[in-house]
Amino acid sequence: MSSAVVSTSAAQGRPFVFDIEEAADACPQPSGAELLTEAARPPQRVVSTSKDKDKDARLAGVTTASRLAVRPAPEMVSSGIAAMDALTGGLPRGSLTEICGPASSGRTTLLLAALAAATRRGECCAVVDASDALDPQSAVAAGVELSRLLWVRCGENSPEKSLEQLLRATDLLLESGGFGMIALDLGDLPPQAARRIPLTTWFRYRRAVEHTSTVLLAIERQSIAGSCSSLLVKLGQQRNRIKKSADSRFPALAHAQLLTELEITAELVRSRQERKPVCSAEITFACKTAWAG
Amino acid sequence: MFACIFVPNFPVAAVFRAEPELRAQAVAVFEGKPPLEKVFAVNESAGRVGIAPGMTKAQAELCSELTLRPRSRLQEASAHAALLDCAQSFSPRVEDAALETALVDLAGMETLFGSLPEIAHAMSQRIAGLGLEANVAVASNPDAAVLAARGFSGVTVIPQGKESESLGSLPVEVLFAGWVEGEREGKKKEDERRKNSERLLATLERWGIRTLHALAALPEVALSERLGQEGLRLRQLARGTAFRTLVPVETPAVFEEGVELEHPIVLLEPLAFLLNRLLDQICTRLASRALNTQELRLTLELESFSSRNQEAQISNQQFCRTLRLPLPMLDPKLFLKLLQLDLSAHPPGAPILKIHLAAEAARPRSAQGGLFLPPSPEPEKLELTLARIASLVGESRVGSLELLDTYRAEGFRMKRFVPGAYSEGAVSETVRQKVAAEEKSAVTALRMFRPPLRAAVTLENGEPARVFCAKKKEVQGTVLWKAGPWRSSGDWWEREAWARDEWDIALQTADGAGLFRLMHDLLGGSWFVEGSYD
Numbered sequence: 125m126s127s128a129v130v131s132t133s134a135a136q137g138r139p140f141v142f143d144i145e146e147a148a149d150a151c152p153q154p155s156g157a158e159l160l161t162e163a164a165r166p167p168q169r170v171v172s173t174s175k176d177k178d179k180d181a182r183l184a185g186v187t188t189a190s191r192l193a194v195r196p197a198p199e200m201v202s203s204g205i206a207a208m209d210a211l212t213g214g215l216p217r218g219s220l221t222e223i224c225g226p227a228s229s230g231r232t233t234l235l236l237a238a239l240a241a242a243t244r245r246g247e248c249c250a251v252v253d254a255s256d257a258l259d260p261q262s263a264v265a266a267g268v269e270l271s272r273l274l275w276v277r278c279g280e281n282s283p284e285k286s287l288e289q290l291l292r293a294t295d296l297l298l299e300s301g302g303f304g305m306i307a308l309d310l311g312d313l314p315p316q317a318a319r320r321i322p323l324t325t326w327f328r329y330r331r332a333v334e335h336t337s338t339v340l341l342a343i344e345r346q347s348i349a350g351s352c353s354s355l356l357v358k359l360g361q362q363r364n365r366i367k368k369s370a371d372s373r374f375p376a377l378a379h380a381q382l383l384t385e386l387e388i389t390a391e392l393v394r395s396r397q398e399r400k401p402v403c404s405a406e407i408t409f410a411c412k413t414a415w416a417g
Numbered sequence: 418m419f420a421c422i423f424v425p426n427f428p429v430a431a432v433f434r435a436e437p438e439l440r441a442q443a444v445a446v447f448e449g450k451p452p453l454e455k456v457f458a459v460n461e462s463a464g465r466v467g468i469a470p471g472m473t474k475a476q477a478e479l480c481s482e483l484t485l486r487p488r489s490r491l492q493e494a495s496a497h498a499a500l501l502d503c504a505q506s507f508s509p510r511v512e513d514a515a516l517e518t519a520l521v522d523l524a525g526m527e528t529l530f531g532s533l534p535e536i537a538h539a540m541s542q543r544i545a546g547l548g549l550e551a552n553v554a555v556a557s558n559p560d561a562a563v564l565a566a567r568g569f570s571g572v573t574v575i576p577q578g579k580e581s582e583s584l585g586s587l588p589v590e591v592l593f594a595g596w597v598e599g600e601r602e603g604k605k606k607e608d609e610r611r612k613n614s615e616r617l618l619a620t621l622e623r624w625g626i627r628t629l630h631a632l633a634a635l636p637e638v639a640l641s642e643r644l645g646q647e648g649l650r651l652r653q654l655a656r657g658t659a660f661r662t663l664v665p666v667e668t669p670a671v672f673e674e675g676v677e678l679e680h681p682i683v684l685l686e687p688l689a690f691l692l693n694r695l696l697d698q699i700c701t702r703l704a705s706r707a708l709n710t711q712e713l714r715l716t717l718e719l720e721s722f723s724s725r726n727q728e729a730q731i732s733n734q735q736f737c738r739t740l741r742l743p744l745p746m747l748d749p750k751l752f753l754k755l756l757q758l759d760l761s762a763h764p765p766g767a768p769i770l771k772i773h774l775a776a777e778a779a780r781p782r783s784a785q786g787g788l789f790l791p792p793s794p795e796p797e798k799l800e801l802t803l804a805r806i807a808s809l810v811g812e813s814r815v816g817s818l819e820l821l822d823t824y825r826a827e828g829f830r831m832k833r834f835v836p837g838a839y840s841e842g843a844v845s846e847t848v849r850q851k852v853a854a855e856e857k858s859a860v861t862a863l864r865m866f867r868p869p870l871r872a873a874v875t876l877e878n879g880e881p882a883r884v885f886c887a888k889k890k891e892v893q894g895t896v897l898w899k900a901g902p903w904r905s906s907g908d909w910w911e912r913e914a915w916a917r918d919e920w921d922i923a924l925q926t927a928d929g930a931g932l933f934r935l936m937h938d939l940l941g942g943s944w945f946v947e948g949s950y951d
Contacts, residue, residue, distance in 0.1 A: 205859050226928030227891060232862035232951040246791040248836045259948065260818045260829040262862040270818045274834045276806055277814040293806050300802035302794030311864060311951065337792050383900045383921040383932070386861050386950065411859035 198354070201245070201339060204237030204267075207409035208357075211392050215305075216354050219396070220330050220340045224347045225359030230388035231311050231343040232262070233411050234359070238341060239305060240267035247304025250274040250297050254283075254290045255312035265414035274303075283317045291325060298332040298340075306333075310344040318348050326352035347393070356394040385410050418533060418577075419559045419663070420521040422504055422544055423566035424496070424551045427517035428458040431496040432486045434548035435676060435694070439484055447474045448488035457488050491675040491773075498673065499547040499702055505668060506705040507540060512559070513666045518566070520559050522663050537572045547701055556580060561657040564629075567591045580657020585630030589621050592629075592651055617647065629655035672710070673775045674698050681720045681768030688769060689757050695774045696749040696756075703778065709745035710776040713752060714738075718771035736765045743835040744796045745779040751797050758804045762812070793836050803834060824907050825915055826936075826947065827865075861950055863934060869945035874935065881920055881935055884946070891926045892933060892946050898923040902937070916940050921950070 200214030215221050215238060225231050235251075240263075242249050249272060251258060256277045264270065276293045279286030290308065297306050310318050326349040333340045342349065347356055391406045424430045428446045433439055443463035447454045454474035468477055477483055493516065500519050504511040507530065510522035523536060530536045537553045544551045554565035554573040561580045565573045568587035575583040593614035620643075626632050632655040640648040653659040674695040682688050692715075703710060717736040738759055740752070794802070806815045816831040870892060875883040881899060886892035901920035908914050916939035923930045932950035937943075 227926065227949055228930065228932045228951050229928075230859075230861075230951060232864050233859050236862045237859045248791075248793050256814075256867045257864040257948070259863040259865045260820055262860070263818070264820060266860045266862060270820070272836060273817055274803075275816065275818055275831070276810060278810055280811065280814065289810050292809055296802045296805050296809075300794050300798045302792050302799070304792055383861075383950075386932075388859075409859070411861050413861045 199337070202241045203234065204239075204241030205234065205409065205411075207407050208234065208237075208390060211390060211407045212355055212357060212395060215339045215341065216396075217337045217339055218334050219354035220326065220333065220342065220349055220352055221355040221357070222347050222349055222353040223341065223343045223357050223359065224345060226345060227311075229359035230386065230390075230411065231359055232257075232309075233266075233386075233388065234357075234390075235307055235309065235341065235343050236263055236266035236268060238339070239263070239273065239307065240269075242305040242339070243267075243269035243272040245304065246272070248272050248274065248302065249305040249307065250276065250303050251307045251309060252276045252290050252293050252297065253278060253309045254286050255279045255309070257309060257312055262414065283313060284320075287313065287317060287320065291321065294329065295332075298329060298338070301336060301338070303338050305339040305341060308340075308342040310342060310348075313344070315346045315348075318344055318346070321348060323350055323352070326350065353394065354396040356392075358391045358393050360389045360391060382415075383413055385412050387411075418523045418555055418557055419562045420507075420523050420537060420540060420553060420555045421514070421559070421562035421566040422500060422519045422521070422540055422551050422553050423563070424500060424517040424544075424549050425567075425570070426458055426460065427496070428488055428493060429460045430517075430549050431489070431492040433460075433550075434496050434499070434698070435489075435492045436486075437548060439486075443468065443480070443483045444486060445477050445483055446486050446488050447477070449474075454487075487677075487679070489677050491677055491771075495674045495698065496549060498669070499549060499698070500544065500551070501666065502672075502702045502705050503540065503544045503547055503549075506543060506707075507536065509668075510663060510665045512663045514559075514563065518563060520562065520663060522665075523555065534572070534574050537574055541572050543705060547705065548698065556583075556657065558657065558660045559663060560654050560659045560661065564591050564654065564657075567594050575657070581630075581633055581655075584655065584657050585628060585633065587629045589618065589626060589629060589632055589655075592654055593618055613647075617644065617651070620644065668706075670778050671775050672699050672702050672778060673773065675771065675773040677771050678769065681770050683768050685757065685760055685764070688760070688772070689753065691772055692756055692774070693749070693753050695772065696752050699774060699776045700747055700749040700752070703747055703776065706778070707781065708778045709747040709781045711742050711745045711779040712777035713740040713742075713756070714775040714777075715740070715756060716773040716775070717765050717769045718773070719765055719767035720770050721767070734767070736767075736769075738763060742800060743833060745782050746797055746800070747781070748797050751801055754801055755804050758808050762808050799834075799836070824905055826917070863948045864951045865948040866946060869936065869947045872935070872944045872946050874937075874944040881922060881944075884922065884924060884933075884935065884944075886946050889946070891931060892924060894924045894926075896922045897925060897930060901935075904939075906939070914940065919947075 198216040198218050200216055203209055203212065203215050223231050223234050239249050239251070244267065251273065253276060256279045258275060258277075260270070263273070274297075276290075276297075278289040278293065290310070294306065294308060297303060329340060330352045342353075347353070347358070387408055387410050389406060389408045429444060432444060432446055441462075443466050444460045445456045445463045445468050446458045448457045449455050452475075456468060456470050456472045456474065456477050458470060459468045463483055466480055466482055468480060468483055474485065477485060497516050500517070501511060501513060504519040504521045508521045508523060508526055510524075512520040514520045521540075523533065526536060527533065530539060533555045537555050540553045541551065544553075552566045552570050552573070554562045554569065554575065556562040556565055556575040557577040557580065561575060561584060564584055564587060565575055568584070568591045573583075621627075621632065626635070632652060635652060637649065637652065640652055644651070650659065676691055676695065682691070699710075715738045719734045719736055721734040738756070740755055740759060746752075803815060813831055815834070817834040818829050819832045821828045821830060866889075870886045870888050872884050872886040872892065874881045874885075881896050883895050884892060899920055899922045902918035903920075904916075904918050906914070906916035909916075918937040918939060920935040920937070921932065922935050923932050925931075934947045934950070936945045936947045938945065
């Protein structure tokens with residue numbers, strides 16, 4: 125009996141062809157009970173013979189079963205900042221991206237840049253704002269098209285209430301579908317409160333957003349989604365980020381000093397994209413204030 | 418050719434349309450003021466158990482199998498509107514002949530809907546879909562079609578020239594069967610018509626004329642001598658040769674359904690059950706006319722304890738809610754969910770006596786999705802999602818932003834979120850150009866503290882040197898760096914005048930330095946921390 129079996133990876137669409145007899149010779153089919161106890165069995169000592177070596181050589185070209193389920197690389201979209209794109213390769217669709225860092229580290233700047241890029245692409249975006257902190261003027265200055273942005277303002281009462289509202293609103297938006305980007309703004313939420321979000325919630329979000337074209341983006345003080353996030357960027361305090369446009373003619377006047385630019389330091393902590401292996405890369409880039417021109 | 422759609426036993430049919438589960442039961446409709454209520458109409462099952470029109474309500478109540486319902490003008494009006502909708506879904510030339518009868522001019526309709534029998538069957542099916550069982554008849558003149566629809570159940574098509582033969586077997590009573598029609602013309606005229614009909618019927622009975630065939634065979638002159646012009650008209654009707662011009666009705670823009678309740682409703686759950694039924698009826702009517710709706714108006718008549726016996730004051734106890742949709746839609750489940758969410762956010766606050774639902778008709782949206790257009794939420798799903806989020810966070814706290822033409826802080830307002838793709842049709846060329854263009858460099862963003870945090874500020878040489886904010890411990894300490902002031906003012910001609918100085922300051926925080934915007938209210942003299950640069 126010689127029949128070819130074609131197994132197609134649903135994810136990649138590539139066919140894998142192998143001879144069923146050879147495969148049967150190489151790996152005798154275990155029974156159901158054996159399969160169940162396979163994991164629990166202690167490792168056995170294997171004595172290799174010349175016949176086994178021949179088989180190994182023949183099987184070298186056969187794709188292992190674990191490789192069949194290779195997920196396709198997600199589509200990456202621009203984060204709106206060229207330096208960030210160079211660092212991370214962009215934001216992955218259908219995945220959770222975390223941007224964390226302390227206050228004044230540039231999280232909101234990155235968020236607005238990503239929203240601006242998404243709305244410029246014509247996508248509808250949603251911001252679920254745990255602390256009602258979005259500044260419309262900043263959003264417009266960053267280039268966000270307000271007509272394509274849905275703003276959900278939580279946090280009227282207490283952090284606990286606002287967190288509950290945020291989670292439920294996010295669930296509803298993910299269920300609704302069709303958004304290019306859904307951003308969770310947990311930036312002002314104390315880490316103790318943010319850590320109350322169960323890990324199962326993040327798993328649920330990851331599952332909900334999987335196989336969709338939505339970018340799920342969360343900004344927070346500390347990473348809280350654990351392994352659920354595909355991309356984790358940490359923003360840090362940098363050494364010299366305030367630039368002053370001091371006018372030498374009026375050194376005594378305070379308004380001669382103008383906040384014109386900040387420097388953001390970003391570190392890539394985790395990336396699940398195969399084409400960009402996990403590394404700890406760091407970049408620093410400048411962002412201007414709206415009035416600096 | 419003309420088609421007539423006739424709903425036999427109309428008051429009972431209207432009840433069945435509102436309560437379809439009663440179809441299998443014996444039902445009698447009564448009217449009149451208590452305690453003089455009388456049975457007005459009965460269905461076949463009720464007739465079989467001995468209930469007949471004219472019996473008192475008390476007599477009818479003795480029958481345990483019988484279901485009694487009061488006559489509802491509102492339900493009858495809705496059923497009549499549904500009848501006209503069905504007729505108008507076939508032709509724009511429709512005559513509102515009577516409450517239970519609609520006449521349709523079929524001239525030119527064969528090319529659209531097929532042969533005459535096909536049109537008649539399609540009409541029968543469509544009216545059944547609207548919850549009414551009707552007889553449909555097609556004939557060469559309106560009156561012959563009306564008589565055939567009244568006399569023959571089901572679908573009847575009378576070929577041209579065969580009217581007399583087809584109608585001949587009908588009893589002469591069908592000529593006077595328009596008793597419901599009289600209801601619409603006032604009590605006096607109705608009584609006059611009825612008396613005249615009874616007199617003519619008695620005369621024909623005396624002559625032994627029982628069918629239209631016998632009436633049609635009577636000599637014209639002799640009949641004219643005995644019964645006058647009325648007799649000639651009846652003979653023409655019996656022969657199927659009477660002809661008149663159709664009087665078309667205008668299409669209403671609003672579709673209404675209503676229900677009057679015997680017992681007031683207090684809970685929202687039974688209300689949702691009734692709303693579901695009304696929405697189904699309205700959506701079926703709209704669908705039959707290939708229309709959608711963009712506005713739903715719900716009016717609830719509430720029970721007023723203080724003025725229960727004063728009708729003038731009860732009419733003021735109305736509770737109205739209007740549901741405006743961003744796009745024309747036609748999904749009764751979606752409408753029901755939206756109304757439920759709206760009512761749970763704004764409960765009526767009193768028992769409900771009457772429900773009235775009106776839908777503003779709108780043309781369906783004609784948008785074609787493109788393969789290469791960016792993703793966009795489905796309008797129906799999005800509307801429901803927005804309503805659910807609004808019930809969660811509050812109506813005014815979800816939507817899209819609109820900047821106001823002012824320099825005042827918080828110069829924006831929330832508006833309904835309607836994604837640009839719906840309103841603009843597609844991604845405009847300018848957007849494509851924008852995407853293609855080089856992206857801007859990042860712009861520093863401000864995170865707002867809402868409301869602004871009141872702070873105690875120590876000044877040195879007129880500049881902030883130390884800041885203490887009791888509500889946020891990160892915003893405390895010596896000012897490391899500052900820039901400002903940025904002075905602005907406005908609306909000085911209004912009561913809400915404002916004047917402010919803005920400072921950008923850096924403070925030492927646990928994680929390093931924090932950048933904040935400090936605001937000095939020049940009119941009030943207070944200092945606030947407005948937000949942080951992030």
